Amino acid sequence: MTHATTAVRSSSNNRAAETMTVRLTESEDEICRLLERVADYIHEKQTAEPRLTLRIAGGWVRDKLLGLESHDVDVAVDHMSGFELAQQVNAYLAEHGQAVHTIAKIGQNPERSKHLETATTSVLGQAIDFVNLRTETYSSTSRVPQMAFGTATEDAQRRDITINALFYNIHTRAVEDFTGRGLSDLQARVVRTPLEPVQTFADDPLRVLRVVRFASRFDFRIDEDTEAAMRLPQIHAALDTKISRERVGVELDKMAAGARPLLAIRLMLRLGLYAAVFRAPPHAPAPTEPVESAASVTETVLDLLDARDAAGELVARLPTASAVTAPATRRALVLAAYTFPYHGTTVADGRRTAALAAVVVRDGLKLSSHDAETTAALHALAPRLAAAAETCAAGGMGRQALGLLVRDAGARWPAGAVFAAAVDVYRGMQPAAAAAKYAALAAAIDAHGLAEAYALKPLVDGRAAARILDIRPGPRIRDVLEQVMAWQLDHPEATPAECEEFIRRDIAPGLHTG
Template sequence: MTQGAHIQLTEQEEAICQLLDQTCAYIHRERPELPEVDSAQRSGDGSQPCEARIAGGWVRDKLLARESDDLDIALSTLTGNAFALYLKHYLSSESFASSPLARSRYFSDRFSDMGRIGKIAANPEQSKSLETATARVLGLSLDFVNLRKETYDPGSRIPTMTFGTPKEDAERRDITINSLLYNVHTREVEDHTGLGLQDLAAGLIRTPLPPLTTFLDDPLRVLRCVRFSSRFAYQLHPSIIRCLTGTSTTGASLDDTDASSTQIASSDDPRVSARDSQGVESGRNQLRDALVSKVSRERFGIEVDKMIKGPHPLLALFLLHRLELFPLVFHPPPGAGKLHVASSGAAKPKVGEPEPDSVALNAARLLDAMMHVKALVDGSPVNQSVPMDTLSIGDVVHTAPRSDLSRAFSAVPTSPIPRAVFEALPYDLLYSWSSSSLTAEERRRLWISVSLLPLRHLMYEEKKNKHAWAGESVIANGLKMGTKTLKEPVASLHRCLELLPLGRRVLSQGQTGEESETLDRLLNLPPGLSVKSRLGLLLRSPHVTNGLLSLRPQPALLLSFISELLDLWRQSEFDPDTSTLAPLQEQAVQLAQDYSRFWQLIQQWSLVERAEEKIVLDGNAVTACLGCHPRLISQIQVFVLAWQYDQDSIGWGAEEECARWLKSEWEKGGLVSFEQRPAPIPVKGDKGKKAEKKKEPANVQVEKEGEGERRKRQKSE
């Protein structure tokens, strides 16, 4: 056990440590009898005093000078629930009331009471082998659990959980830097693996036991290794890479021939019998099967969400790819059904496959470069170890990662975007795409969106005869993330990958013909509208601007720009890892200039600010003005919005002015031709109502059938 590291406690943490220490002494001295605690929740005969240690993340973060308010309390002779009950009992006892601690400022206010104890039962089927309890004490969240040891009976693959020593418990944790313990009685950091403090100083993610043994105990630890590696920009130990991929690292700074690097399972682990290369492959397959069968999709989603929200999401995505986990995370889960190509018009849809991971990874590199304004230094292949440039545009200044991050990022290619591309984009648009301008939720959605780009053209059957984009299946079923917070917004961003590039070409470059007709069809626009009104209605699309889903045009434009850059690469068969960017730089700059013109039109007419402008004439006003059939209101309101956007601004008297224009157009046969107008619904009480119904039943029926067909067509579009 390595010692010597020192933790500086806050006053609040000092009070917690004193409380835990005194509770252990009280239990041993007074031996209180609680009806909820039986012998099954104790270890041994009770002659040994219970010891409490703070374990895991809190110890790691304190040593890294990071704040943490989530404490895991590891107990030597009691289960977590039993100790929590004793703690609550001690806080209400005369012994505590007479102690100096009870009179301290942390226990003298009304917030000092211990919160409700939440008991979490063990669930071995989901790799949760320990009974734990949670409670809030002095405003901090405390999780209580006993020190554990797992043993395997001969011929059995199911572990038996028993009380363990601090060393046995430390060896059964996920990674060495999370296996450190802080003894509340001695106030010392304990490193029972002998590797935790060393790996913390070296910036290394390593499992205490050989990785396959650690991962089979709880397969979710595979994703946790990726999350912690990307969170701290620490290097993965070669043994983890070999365990997941069957191959060794190349160019690693650690000695991959070392026994600790090549051994992937404990010699006494009955779950993996072979120790040769075939055993590695067998263990790898067993681990991947366990990830799918034993880990809930909610736990997948929680870990992935933490990676995406962390400081280095790009590194997380590259690590998932390096460990061959990317399809397991970002493809539809087993049972989602066959995927088919969205554009297939055949009666029997064409079965499709996701595109390679490289599509998402290249998009992620572009997103990271755009959000942090990182430009390629020169025209060399982007996988070369060139230092990242510092680019200053206005007050947006970004620099290269600190030197302590460089090793972890050494496998991640540098920015694939030449400086000239940034210089071709207007400052205000570039700033709106920066990490500091985008909200945390917008950044989260963009990272998920680029991760799902390999599924861009694939659909799945959500319900019988109802199909949806395959990415929605990943979010809803594969990661179990929120519908309103993630699934619907990301699905809208996906729709913008068609809408915005098409709108850019048609409205800012004057493309006509089929592309112009397609844009109007997608937006349900009538022909003949002005560029300004069509652009306003494009930004008003609920997929581009949507207050309920917190959607703005700027993130959608960023994703569209990235998608079009990728299309440039694809059309030119450009590989950013092996080729130079010089031949494509002119095209990339031209694309940036096209987006610049598109954005300048939007800004010239203040269409972002007007995207959620209230319509000047609502449905009742349109009916009162024209006396038309209610069925036509939504169709006519498109013209109202177009008129509205064609005005420089909407002020006092706009309703009357719009109503006069609308009535004039209507009377001339505009908006909706005379032949397409259903007969107005008679006013209630009209004597001619019954006669009218009898007189024109066939015509009315034809109108109803025609409208039904039109609605079906619009819905399919």
Template sequence: MRIASSAHRFFSFQNPPHFLSIAKPSLLPSLHRGIQFKKTNSTLHYKFLGFSHRLRAMSTTTENPTSLPTVQVRDSIDLTDKERRIFDRLLEVLRHFSLQTQLRVAGGWVRDKLLGRDCYDIDIAIDNMLGKEFCEKVNEYLSSKGEEAHGIGVIQCNPDQSKHLETARMRLYDIWIDVVNLRCEDYSENSRIPTMRFGTAEEDAYRRDLTINSLFYNINTSSVEDFTGRGIADLKSGKIVTPLPPKETFLDDPLRVLRALRFGARFGFTLDAELKKAASDDDVKAAIADKISRERVGHEIDLMVSGSQPITAISYISDLSLFWVVFSLPPEIDPPTYQEFESPDRSCVAYMDAAWNLMHLIGCSTFNDEQRRLGLYTTLFLPLRSSTYKDNKSKEVPVVNYIFRNSLKLKASNAETVIRVHNATEEFVSLIPLILSDNEDIKIAEVDWGRGVLDVPVASKLRIKAGLLLRKIKDFWRVALLASVLLYPTNIDDTKEASAEQFKLEKRSQTFKRVENAILELGLEKTWERKPLVDGKDIKSVLQLKDGPLVGEWQKKVVQWQLAYPSGTSEECFDWMRQTHSKRARVE
């Protein structure tokens, strides 16, 4: 990755994908085969789906800081009109009550404004009262001026989950502001939970996660304050460093590990060597697993995956041996099952890397934000798609379901979508050669059309199969196609180096576009939104049936008939139903 010197800073896409080529193509290998890993030097060899693959081991070793261009940092902060109005109003509150309070905007807002970026996340630190008390003063002032007071929300501290500060929140000029007191933390010898007290701005700055986030903008004096003496320098040189020794900082709040990696990826900054060492320390790993809530972990991971550099961020997690700490596995799974593999996490990252590059080759506009986000999760967990465990009811449950719901505490619907797409890949991979085939006389005996598919011409069978698949995954069919294209064999020369790597994804992007165009030409886009010509009531009336499973079978057949005959009418469907039912009755 290279960083462009610009106030707003732009980033290049990832390097040509660290992906694989397939030596022996086959129509449809079993998609439930296991993964075996063997690492030699810088190349990771593995067998997947019965093929030989070669993956150049991903390297996210940070570059030599001297090779990085200086980041352009502004000398002062330019306020927007709304920011100026908010800050002026807060200063009016100080004057009205003769408060000797220093108001400082902390952290990310200061960093982003110095980089010339817009930021609407205003966190204000105050030195001599609690945030709730100050917000109440703001409302008291507004009332005295005949203006409407605003609601105040309070987020309580939770030391057990490394949330040490009570935060007050209110809205001014349609912007949410958070208000907290400056803090200093005193630790006893036998506890990692600190005793909180009001601190100085300098003490608070040193308790921050990163030096680039330890800067303050003093509203009273309209000036930037750098109490660690490193914040601006590290921002200009593009370094991710903690104000205090990194292990101490991470044990204080282990979530800071993930924040450091996220900011490093987001800005393309260099991770400090001591920071990386501390991040992979066993004590810190244990603290990540035990001390912070899974909701907070999931939120950070989601910000990474939704961000501009998801592969870099997740690669850092893998490189620092944090992958299975973050994406923790069910306790029912015996760890040696995973330890027998050399680097299964690298395989996960490699698929995600390939998907990210493939998305850009295809065109990012092909996927909306949610499809892009869940598409990256889908491919990240592709190697785990067939792994299951038994829940407390002895039911086989996908491991991916556990990761989403328990390890990351993300929405259940996210897990359901990814698992649904995973389940669709096997069927999609089987369809790709049929859709791409120029031979209209495909031998039916060689194709598993599935049980119960109507006896219609091959072209209609193909439309039925594709249509039924799209009805299962709906708006995420392109995500399923993307994942399937990564699994689908391609006849690529495996003897070439870097240029061939890019050519392989070019080939896969062509496959994606050909299949996508074929599906669109078949008129299957939004096919799941098409209402059945015949409903259950019609079926019972026409065929003289009573309620029961047979009605459900006919409803499925009607969907297939509509897919086979997209221009068919309800009357034609009724005629077909009567004829088919009559033949069936004669046979029985």
């Protein structure tokens, strides 16, 4: 496959551009040529209006310059809304007998003018967001900016960091660096804000987390002035009070699921952001561990999952190793590690009590109830699996005890073993010893064929048990089935008939006399 390669020509004449190139795929080159024709098509119909300049904006340009593939394409236009441009693209395609797709408006907000509407549609098989160049004005009373049409320079300066403020001019095939620092920062691996950082973060405190996310994603250094602003108490307070928890959670989730979650939590700790990000409810107890423990446990979790050094023995010996290292499980373990300082603590949650870490995940980060439940479960599993591993090593766990452990822990038990090992390492155990400890427990579980004991069904169901015992189905049947399962684990070859006999012989007398 051939590609179009474009040498970077910076609008700011930045010497960093001399060693950087944008390498287009055939599909990207075809899209650029199509958009050029659309611009000509619009000008032919609207000769009295200024000729449009179309640019690809933001992350796509950054990734291309880093030699990465990107499918996140934003096309920015001057003198027209993104929605209007998308309509013109479809009109051109229809006139030339090419496929058109439905246009969806993005982020409709009745408080904003229709002339700033943006849209997304598919062009030649590529999803593209169409936006207009804009400028933002913030007031001291609102975090929501007033937006208006802007120039390319104004649009670049309103962005969060310089490396996200680059444009690729579709007509000249040049990269445009209107901040004057985006290309050099990309080459020097630096993250900085386009404008003065204190005001930038005061205007939109979420940019603090975006700096952390991109610095950790690419392993870039944060500029000194930018970092100094990120440390200011008033910026932390603004992040805590001005930004919705949903927006905080979105950024945090991207870090947890990203390429370098350890660097992300280390940066948050270094910048003093932990309390503002992982916000506990009012009057919650103090964390049970120093907040720095979040990084320590995260580091060991990742060492275990990535099989670094001797710690890799554990995951390799888990019966479900591929599931444990899957992205969803990795993310769940990272979230549990991030919130480890809150483990073992409960807090009032309506009329009930709940694990503080679960409340932080659910309410402080606005992640899902499943995420909150999984975090609490992993925290609770750590001490239980630690005790079980020690008992197993001493020869004190038979098949029944191991099976009941797995049934109680559920499908999360392998991930729980990884988390428990990480906690042991945090408490001083050598990584190799912790890995061996839980690998031995996993091996014992697997040797008895109990890796999926949580899915095991009783040989006799509740209705049959009620009939045998001549009682009505109800709460007592739950206790009966628990006894059945314990017996069944000790008798893996038993038949339903033998199980029925066990119920008559061992359960019925005690049930009726009681």
